[in-house]
Amino acid sequence: MRRNKQEPSIKIISHRGASGHRPEHTLGSYELGARVGGDFIEIDLVATKDHRLVARHEPEIGGTTDVADHPEFADRRTTKVIDGEEHTGWFTEDFTLDELKTLRATERIPAIRPDNTAHDGEYEIPTLEEIIGLAERLTAELGRPIGIYPETKHPEYHVSVGLDLEPPLIEVLRAHGLAGPKPAVPVFLQSFEAESLKKLAETELPLVFLTGTEEHWQRHLTPEGLAEVATFAHAIGPNKDSIIGRDADGNLTEPTTLVDDAHAAGLLVHPYTFRSENHFLPADLRSGDDPTSYGGFAAEYELFFDAGVDGVFSDHSRHAFLAREIYMQEG
Template identity: 30%
Template sequence: MFSRISVLSVLFSSLVSSSCVWNTLDGNPSRLVGHRGEKAFMPEHSLGSYHMAAFESVDYIEPDVVVTKDQVLVVLHNEWLSDTTNVASIPKFADRKRSYLYEGKYTKINRTDYFVFDFTYAELQEIYQVQAPNFPYRPQYFNRDFHIMSLDTYLDQVQNLTTVFNRTYGVIPELKSPELFNYLNPSSNGRWFEDSLLSTFEKRGFFANQPPSRSPLQIEGDLLNSVLNIKPASYQAPNYKLAAIQSFDPDTCKYIASKTKIPVVALDSTKPTWYTPKGLDTLATFSKILSPYKDIMVAGPEAFFDLTKISYNKTEIASLGGFLQPKDLVRECHKRGIELSPYTFYDSRQASGLLCTSSNDTRLTWCPKNKKEELKYFFELGTDYLFVENIFEAQMLRLAHDFKTRYGIDY
């Protein structure tokens, strides 16, 4: 009798679940973006990091983009080299270490280091990428395998992985410190960096058929099939190259939006006005994806900006409609056609970095105890994309949430 009831229950759940969709803008499961590839296991932004992200069936593979002395666009997170390379151990480059000060509207650097813009691309090929040493559980035995790659090499790699695995991977480059690199590489319109990236994308066919149409609604079993690359009988290869372009610089975002229909990702952790109804109206004029630091969607904008000492004018915020709480922020973004892509969800062995783990502020009424609770919260909110590390963990949790969404069985 028990087994019959169980079977009937599952069948009933299956019938009910056919209309169950995620709370994302298009109703599909949140997409996973491999933050710097798969940096939980490989040196970040390395060929190995990108290959592993592809092997784990990630949806997008992220490169950060900076510029060398000889104007080659290369993939590296920082404007300096000491954090993620072995440059300090190479005697011939010892004299390259120097102090550098730059103060722009959105970019501020005051640091002594080895700076990427003091090296040619050929010189960077003498330097190895290394895993950050302050994470003892990350493998350190890939530290003499990979060199810094150019943006072109990255794009070649993603295209090769697309062919090898027979699946589409999105590219989502972030332009790091555009003010700085435009200052170092003057041009008639002051947008050398943005134009260089856009020219590369146009030559490689990324402008064609953009923006892509909305993905069809996934039905029962589609997410698992997608992860396993089991294609439906009706599958048709996309007629576009999946891409988005990111920046923390809103002027860069506006410029890129004026030059291409590739979706623009507005990254942020410092602009309080964006988290109001009228602020979102302005954002919607140039960005299809808002990528806030994740704690803005946990603590709420007011508590986050107060506790991180980001100043704002309360009267101005009120005139813009007031701060939107997380659920309202998702709803209001989706009303305007804006998707949400918070960052960064770390490997489960790392601390979450959320304010609620270190502050006693009474406005912080809830705090996820682990990565499972953290991702579950963001899935339930209807987050459209997540920048993740340890993609394997994120895939398991996303599949578990999809099962809950379709069958009502919690995890």
């Protein structure tokens, strides 16, 4: 059954910015995502050697910057184990902020988003402070609040290298008036690790527990598990397949009870990640064989809106915004 359409309560979270149109986690991507309809700038935070917080999807930056083209950093290529997985490349914690600022961002998935490569080399790696400044400026310019939605990325790993993410995050938030019950712009804090969220509880900000689809996550998605999550978080950010899955042929199946169960536990639901290209869409919503072409993304959003989600992480904020507008206008 459809929700009351009187208020656009579904939040659009610009996933790594407008990452379907610009290299992810850049000020250009974040600004575009807000200007075309996003309500929140979603940020993955990792630490530098001098303990500054910057935005990258992973500590390893070989796939999202031009670091491999910098001979002065060739000897920093190494192999590390993060959360049980081996990664080879260059890692933010081996660079000072000044060194990282000499690099430029590149498109992470050029085969799927070839147009984004036209912007390779345009943008620096942004700091948390720079992103907050952007959100404040856009809030003033657009006349509507543009919030931030930071994630502590691999917090346990950062603890192991002596660069805990939570203390500098809390410090920066407080310095910008973003902690407490009435932050200057809206804020959600997210993590896949419950312990990280518990460390962030002192901010008095809404906390989002992220979950995946692997077996070890399933206990958190039962009514009993959700009741436990509600003791330390205000929302869940599940993989969207946990809400509407796919069958063996890649077609969408019927919704699960997860949204209703989470709401019953007092939790908001913000699933990830909505993407408009055929490569990512369910088989029954693809527009053809070209993986880079857009398919029936509006129909996918509508199904999740009908399921009752409270927000969506989207690489294509404009598409999410238009789908929400259409949905709100329909009977």
